[in-house]
Amino acid sequence: MPAKRRRAEKAAPVQPPAPALPGSISPKPASSRAARAAERRQAIIEAALDEFIARGYAATRLDDVASRAGVAKGTIYLHFADKETLFQELVRTALVPLIGRLAAPPPPGGSVRAALENFAQTFAREVVSTRRGDILRLIVAEGARFPSVADFYYREVVSRGLAGMRALIELGIASGEIRNEGLAQFPQIVVSPVIVAVIWQGLFARHAPLDASEMFRVHLDLIFGERRAA
Amino acid sequence: MPAKRRRAEKAAPVQPPAPALPGSISPKPASSRAARAAERRQAIIEAALDEFIARGYAATRLDDVASRAGVAKGTIYLHFADKETLFQELVRTALVPLIGRLAAPPPPGGSVRAALENFAQTFAREVVSTRRGDILRLIVAEGARFPSVADFYYREVVSRGLAGMRALIELGIASGEIRNEGLAQFPQIVVSPVIVAVIWQGLFARHAPLDASEMFRVHLDLIFGERRAA
Amino acid sequence: MPAKRRRAEKAAPVQPPAPALPGSISPKPASSRAARAAERRQAIIEAALDEFIARGYAATRLDDVASRAGVAKGTIYLHFADKETLFQELVRTALVPLIGRLAAPPPPGGSVRAALENFAQTFAREVVSTRRGDILRLIVAEGARFPSVADFYYREVVSRGLAGMRALIELGIASGEIRNEGLAQFPQIVVSPVIVAVIWQGLFARHAPLDASEMFRVHLDLIFGERRAA
Amino acid sequence: MPAKRRRAEKAAPVQPPAPALPGSISPKPASSRAARAAERRQAIIEAALDEFIARGYAATRLDDVASRAGVAKGTIYLHFADKETLFQELVRTALVPLIGRLAAPPPPGGSVRAALENFAQTFAREVVSTRRGDILRLIVAEGARFPSVADFYYREVVSRGLAGMRALIELGIASGEIRNEGLAQFPQIVVSPVIVAVIWQGLFARHAPLDASEMFRVHLDLIFGERRAA
DNA sequence: GATGAATGAGGGTTCATTCAT
DNA sequence: GATGAATGAACCCTCATTCAT
Structure with a gap:
């Protein structure tokens, strides 16, 4: 300990x-x-x-x-050069794959919900309980002490990711899939269960396992105003 | 040398x-x-x-x-006794006030939305940008390395908080205020923007200030299926 | 350890x-x-x-x-005054009873052997495995670091004890009980099995118990030129 | 303060x-x-x-x-690994040369007395007032607090040394050089003036120098029942 | 380039000593 | 007088960093 x-x-x-x-x-x-x-x-x-x-x-x-x-x-x-540089370069390096994935698939012609569904499930599968999730937790844990890391993360991941998300939301609003127009101002809302799932996995999984995939679905229901069949 | x-x-x-x-x-x-x-x-x-x-x-x-x-x-x-004990006792001590607040007021006769609104605004005011938020970030950052801290936090704060939240959600479902029944399984969803706001405040406030209060409101709109008049 | x-x-x-x-x-x-x-x-x-x-x-x-x-x-x-003074005064205090006993019984009219026998058995009984032996070991262990302790011990115990022992030896030589005249120069020889017994008790008793009383008897046989009946 | x-x-x-x-x-x-x-x-x-x-x-x-x-x-x-390990390994290392010497030469054809005389003088010359004597005193002083050190010392030095000494004594008894048969039970007696000389050197040499070599000779006279010509 | 022994500034912890109560 | 909380100088041990091989 x-x-x-x-x-x-x-x-x-x-x-x-x-x-x-x-x-x-x-x-x-x-x-x-x-x-x-x-x-x-x-x-x-x-x-x-x-x-x-x-x-x-x-x-x-x-x-x-x-x-x-x-x-x-x-x-x-x-x-x-030293331990700190190693840490910073390592975070940069580790983030590159994530970045690629995030700038990824805007919905070609498919529905916005499908795109988000896809995003969420990908996240549930490939991030929450994987090394990628560990990296996220590392940044959350150390970012405050390493402004340059937080900066880099914000610039390369957060701002891009949120921009992409916002674009998607606006698409959804335009198409009528999403009714809540305020969401475009706060793309963080869409992502927040994802963040929570990552943190939960790191701290509380032992006490109470969390079905991230299912949680994401419920959350999307909220956003798209539907109730799951199940 | x-x-x-x-x-x-x-x-x-x-x-x-x-x-x-x-x-x-x-x-x-x-x-x-x-x-x-x-x-x-x-x-x-x-x-x-x-x-x-x-x-x-x-x-x-x-x-x-x-x-x-x-x-x-x-x-x-x-x-x-030592540094570690200091850390652990300090987290316990620091959490006590939060705990009191969490077990707090279920909606007497008022609406569930009002209760949540109140909760969210209280949080936005008294946690996100305050010492209390710092404590939360500290736990998120160190919890993985201090199982006893994570345990304590889970037991005293998270599980209670989520139970309270679940009760509120069920009340809302019963009263018809909340339409999405899946929410009762995942009270985390309701809280997640709060968590995100706290983290954001610690890492990215410098780059892009976040209006937590407003974000919470939008999120509640999502949950209660309304669009704010404003 | x-x-x-x-x-x-x-x-x-x-x-x-x-x-x-x-x-x-x-x-x-x-x-x-x-x-x-x-x-x-x-x-x-x-x-x-x-x-x-x-x-x-x-x-x-x-x-x-x-x-x-x-x-x-x-x-x-x-x-x-301080830890060191405590130690030194304590050694002085602890030694007082020992000193009394040492200056003790010169053989009134009895044989020298009887006197030494008595001395040896008293030692075996009251020193080797008792607190008094612990004190001796303490002095042996720390004396080198505390000149004043070694000085005091030499002055009050060793020199007096050896003087007494020498007197006894000379008595024995005079009376013909002791044949080796060189012994008077080295009263330490008479005492040395006693010292060894004390040290043995502290370090090796666990491995091989030593019958100090019997050893002293054999040693006296040596000094008085006799062979035990047993 | x-x-x-x-x-x-x-x-x-x-x-x-x-x-x-x-x-x-x-x-x-x-x-x-x-x-x-x-x-x-x-x-x-x-x-x-x-x-x-x-x-x-x-x-x-x-x-x-x-x-x-x-x-x-x-x-x-x-x-x-740490201070204690250093201490223990150092005692082991320091003892190795002593050990070699102890298992040393039983009397080829020569007399037992000559062998012991040789042993005693070697000790007087090479141990009592040398670094080797310091080591002995160190073990006596700290052995009680370091069972492993006392164990090692007992196993490697004391028990071997005493066994060798006993063999020598038995040789002497068999050849008639030594008359006291009880000595074979307590080889410690033969060694005890040596121990005393080492301790004396550490604590009291300042006050009263001790001619260890001469003392050993007197002691051997005791054992072999002779009086030195000198 | 790669190595890993060597360095020495810290940092956690202990404990003799002091002094306000 | 007696107490024991407070002090802070040490001391053991760690580990980032350097550099001769």
Whole structure:
């Protein structure tokens, strides 16, 4: 329970560290210097992400990151200026896939509800109980202490995501699917059960599992003014 | 060779620590021993709360807590067994006022919407941008690392709050105010914009201020199937 | 096992602390101020002796001494200037009874062997496995660090004891009981099994109990040139 | 208000710490990594031994050990898990040479007395007033607080030493050199002047120097029933 | 480039000592 | 006189960072 350890108790690695890269006979024997470097960098990022998620920024030890990544401690400093930079770059890197997905599918001709339904279920499946959710929680937990992280997240994820959501809402209002016009001002409302599900998963899943997928459906019913058949 | 230490992005004191107590002798010569002790304990809790909120658990130094509280470092240990205990007791203490408020007034004869409206506005006023919101964010940020804190919070706040909310929702369904019956299964939906507002306030207020009060209103419109006149 | 504790684990009191003095109804209701003070002083000394024996000088906490003595921590300082003074005075005090006994029974008309036999059995009975032995071990353990303690011990116990022993040896030589004349130069030889027994008791009794009484007898046989019947 | 700290009676460094390694670069550029590490480890052990001997376990500061060893504080932790482990490993290490010597030469064809004479003089010369004697005193002083140390010492030194001594005594009894048959039961008797000499050296040498060598001789006279010619 | 031993500034915790009550 | 809350100097141990190999 203590976020800061004492001694070399090791507190049991969060997850078994990735098997040490096979070493001499590497999976990409043809890889160039640069490619090897990029691989190492990526391994460090993965490892650091795991550790930061499990322990938070301050309680994470670069020693653990290094051994999880299968590199020496000094190697981290060949790729990142210091712990803070590692954290910030890692958040950026980790966010890229999320960003891609968010700017994604505006409803071609289909209904807005279908688009949101799709969005919600994707989220329920691919974020709430996955590594992506962990990243979200990490940002929520540490963002206040790392303005640059919060800034980046706001700029790259939040503002874009909300803009996309707003566009969708306006589409829905225009098409009559959505009756509440105020919603366009607060796209956050549409997303909020998603956020709550992510947080719930991190803090309370042990006590009371939450059927995120179903919750999202009820919420969409609210937005689209329908009552589920079930 | 020397290791340069840096903590998060901000090294400066979060707020100027309380000015050293001014009186040359004792500030409250009339208070009893026990009263003085209770005062000191409270001062420590206040100071620790500030520091934990500002830096997170692991990055908070008890040295800072002590000087902010105007006591010596050793004094903290007269009141709390260690840093972790301080943190946990502090969360408990800080939550008590919130708890009282939550078990609060079910709608006497008034409408459910009025009750929720009241709840939401109270929250917007007294939590989102206040110390209470900070505490919530602190729990969200550290809860995963402190199961006992998450447990306590779930037991004393979340489960009670949701039960109360569910009761209200069922009342609303019974009275016809609320049409979506699924809502009773997911009281979280009703609360989620509140959570989002609190988080937003902590991370993004700088970039885009959020009118929480107004957002809550729109959300209630959704729930009660109305569109505000305004 | 650690000689220095961590936390308030208390490491289990060495022996159950003496029952708190009955307080209001004291065993000596007529005792004067001064008598009460002397009692307290004595209680502190007893308690401190227990603790110093159990943990050594440096690892003993005055807190423990105070609670074992049933007084407040500050009270110790009314009787002793500081921890070191307490230790030194305590050794002096604890040694007084021993000293009396040592200057004791020169053989009136009886044989020297009888006198030594008596000395040895008294030692075996009243020192080796008792509190007095603990005190000896304490001095052996800490003496090097406290010259004044070693000085005092040498002056009051060792030199006197050896002088007495030498006188006895010379008596034995004169009477023909002891044949080895060199012994008078090294009375330590006569005493050495006693010292070894005390140390053995403290360190190795667990592994191999030592019949000190029997060992002393064999040693006397050596000195008096006899062979035991058994 | 301020607490004044004093340690035992001597605050000054026990001996001037080893002069900072002189060479501007590295003192032994040719030595391998592993060799350097072993050297450092050894330096730490030496330094720690000095400090533990001089101050006892609890009063020894790892800071002092580090600077005496010419390393940084953290370096100690690269070689030893903590202070207690350092202490225990150091005792083990320090004992190894003694052990070798003890299992040593039973009398080939020579007399038992010659063997014991040799043992005693070797002890007088190489232990009583040397570092080895300091180690013995350290064990006597701290053994009670460190069962594992006492155990190790008993197992590796005491029981072996006594077994060897008993064998020698039995040889002497068989050959008629030793008349007292009870001695075989208590080899401790033969060794006890040695122990006393070591302790005397540590505590009372200042007051009254002891000619250990001569004392041992007298004691052997006792055992072998002779009176020295001299 | 990669390594990991070495560094040393901290930070949590302890405890001898003081002093207002 | 007696108390015990308060103090703050130490001390053990950790870990980000450096740099010789």
